[in-house]
Amino acid sequence: xxxxxxxxxxxxxxxxxxxxxxxxxxxxxxxxxxxxxxxxxxxxxxxxxxxxxxxxxxxxxxxxxxxxxxxxxxxxxxxxxxxxxxxxxxxxxxxxxxxxxxxxxxxxxxxxxxxxxxxx
Amino acid sequence: xxxxxxxxxxxxxxxxxxxxxxxxxxxxxxxxxxxxxxxxxxxxxxxxxxxxxxxxxxxxxxxxxxxxxxxxxxxxxxxxxxxxxxxxxxxxxxxxxxxxxxxxxxxxxxxxx
Numbered sequence: 111x112x113x114x115x116x117x118x119x120x121x122x123x124x125x126x127x128x129x130x131x132x133x134x135x136x137x138x139x140x141x142x143x144x145x146x147x148x149x150x151x152x153x154x155x156x157x158x159x160x161x162x163x164x165x166x167x168x169x170x171x172x173x174x175x176x177x178x179x180x181x182x183x184x185x186x187x188x189x190x191x192x193x194x195x196x197x198x199x200x201x202x203x204x205x206x207x208x209x210x211x212x213x214x215x216x217x218x219x220x221x222x223x224x225x226x227x228x229x230x
Numbered sequence: 231x232x233x234x235x236x237x238x239x240x241x242x243x244x245x246x247x248x249x250x251x252x253x254x255x256x257x258x259x260x261x262x263x264x265x266x267x268x269x270x271x272x273x274x275x276x277x278x279x280x281x282x283x284x285x286x287x288x289x290x291x292x293x294x295x296x297x298x299x300x301x302x303x304x305x306x307x308x309x310x311x312x313x314x315x316x317x318x319x320x321x322x323x324x325x326x327x328x329x330x331x332x333x334x335x336x337x338x339x340x341x342x343x
Contacts, residue, residue: 114273224271
């Protein structure tokens with residue numbers, strides 16, 4: 111099956127630094143990728159939708175200047191947490207949509223293995 | 231998207247069938263029932279989906295009631311590796327701007343030895 115690679119799997123950083131998380135679709139082209147955040151024992155919360163070659167669409171309450179998303183190619187999207195603070199510590203997960211067209215086939219949505227971010 | 235209701239947790243003995251229920255009484259005619267699962271500290275994984283008919287694949291079976299107001303995911307022979315949170319999601323495939331997957335709280339299935 112299709113594989114989505116997310117890197118790093120775990121990162122620890124100091125408060126005030128920036129952290130970049132990469133999401134790659136390894137064997138398919140992904141025009142649309144999604145970024146989620148998950149706090150302990152909570153469900154996934156969609157942060158933003160990233161379309162290749164255009165600006166990301168952020169969900170309400172998500173600061174676009176804080177969480178920078180770049181989707182410069184059909185196989186790579188990055189999420190940069192800028193000036194990270196302890197409250198940004200969370201599990202970040204990306205997903206990639208295989209295929210294009212108006213019909214959204216959710217069985218064609220593949221998820222990365224997640225990145226655990228810890229901000230000290 | 232139609233709202234779904236799932237029990238917060240269930241237990242199952244290893245080797246036995248796990249039957250996970252989901253209520254979606256407000257489902258509309260063009261909405262599919264999707265099941266995903268999330269093993270601890272991993273990303274979600276697609277399991278199965280269906281519209282009206284029962285479906286089976288290598289991972290599970292999906293039974294949808296005739297009125298489509300509820301469904302059951304069946305793992306025929308649960309193993310310890312099936313311990314995960316299982317999400318039932320109802321979505322239309324029509325896309326447009328509403329193609330976001332919204333995850334509820336799901337059911338934590340614990341498979342016991």
